[in-house]
Amino acid sequence: MRHAYVRACEFVAMFDADFQPPPDFLVRTVPFLVHNPSLALVQTRWKFVNANDCLLTRMQEMSMDYHFKVEQEAGSSLCNFFGYNGTAGVWRTQAIVESGGWEDRTTAEDMDLALRAGLLGWEFVYVGSIKVKSELPSTLKAYRSQQHRWSCGPALLFKKMFWQILAAERVSVWKKWYMVYDFFIARRIVGTFYTFFFFSVLIPLNILLPEAQIPVWELIYIPIAITLLNSVGTPRSIHLVILWVLFENVMALHRFKAILIGFLEADRANEWIVTQKLGNLQKLKSIARLTGSYRFKDRFHFLEVFIGLFLLASACFDYLYRDDYVYLFVLPQSIMYFAIGFQFVGLNVSED
Structure with a gap:
């Protein structure tokens, strides 16, 4: 977001280095943002190319499939809010700017951005039919490190944002309840x-x-x-x-x-x-x-x-x-x- 050519764009698609989006990714995601001005994020699903490498990757596939099919789908359907997965999504640039951009105060900077945008009234949609190829960590050491970051970051973020969630004026009581209790x-x-x-x-x-x-x-x-x-x-x-x-x-x-x-x-x-x-x-x-x-x-x-x-x-x-x-x-x-x-x-x- 520091580069002028990015700020000049209305939408920004984000991918980690190991993600391979399909050729029609933008054609299938951008229309959601074009036709709904209140929409900040279109999140797509991850598809794992190395799920059959070993038992560890099969276990991860089951956990991540549950996350996308149940957690992300429920958040999108119930109150148009869920945690941004950090990749395989398209953001409205205006929403990122209004939310204050990226913060490095926790290791869950993607969730931090989504939470701040959600508290400003921006909505998200999860589209599970669009799948982006990605890779799972195949070693226990890498997986443990990843899970430490994914668990520690949200806990610290919740501690820092709890009172801001309760004091937010642009979201309903139901959405606050979902963020605090369910999420x-x-x-x-x-x-x-x-x-x-x-x-x-x-x-x-x-x-x-x-x-x-x-x-x-x-x-x-x-x-x-x-x-x-x-x-x-x-x-x-x-x-x-x-x-x-x-x-x-x-x-x-x-x-x-x-x-x-x-x-x-x-x-x-x-x-x-x-x-x-x-x-x-x-x-x-x-x-x-x-x-x-x-x-x-x-x-x-x-x-x-x-x-x-x-x-x-x-x-x-x-x-x-x-x-x-x-x-x-x-x-x-x-x-x-x-x-x-x-x-x-x-x-x-x-x-x-």
Whole structure:
């Protein structure tokens, strides 16, 4: 936006370096902005070209498909507001200028811009039928770094913008409620905390402490409901949905740590590490080179291994001393904690 030739444009299309828009992208997106002067953003969907690289990328595809098909679609339909994904979208230049342009106060600068524009009364639309090819991180290290940024940034942004949201005069009470509760609290804070706490803390305590009893309906039906609801995004991966739930429960720990760092504005609150993408690397180099050795400290995640041991001990106790079969829930979760703790998920790429 600092360049005159950009400011002179009525609309600006934005793409990350690894995104490949279709030839008719502008033909299909710009008319939305032309025919609706109150529209600031047209967001399109991401299509992942490397989703079949490994189990890690399949898990990510399921999460991102749910994000686009449910979260973005709901925000667009209910109140014309959702978080800008940072790429594969077309902005009205006037909306960017009126919102104050890009801010680097958090690692969620794209969401920051969208929030400020939304508070000025600008509307957004999500068009899921337009898909832009992109790439998912194939290594666990890159994915963890990305998720830290995506969790820490919104938490810090919510802390900075909470009172501005409540004081905004150009948006309805319903839209403020959606921004505060649905967009930030429910999905990004409570949802993450609940996922980690319920599966990794509360269920094991239910085994070890007789006083901490969980009703059977809560122990069984809530996980089943979560599984079924989140499987709608990627029907082709429905056979992986149980693995996906176990994987997301472990990643909830990592995301929850990032949320706390964001709220507390700790040392890593504004840490920005470019997400490593492999491109066609795996096609150009041998498998032996790709799976080069990592240093031990890069392959070992202490907290995940510790919680995995805690869950394993709980499962063994339940199997030996109780007859409620709760270990059938806990044991697979402990295995997934070990898989991520020892980095057996994703590709291992040598940095030599």
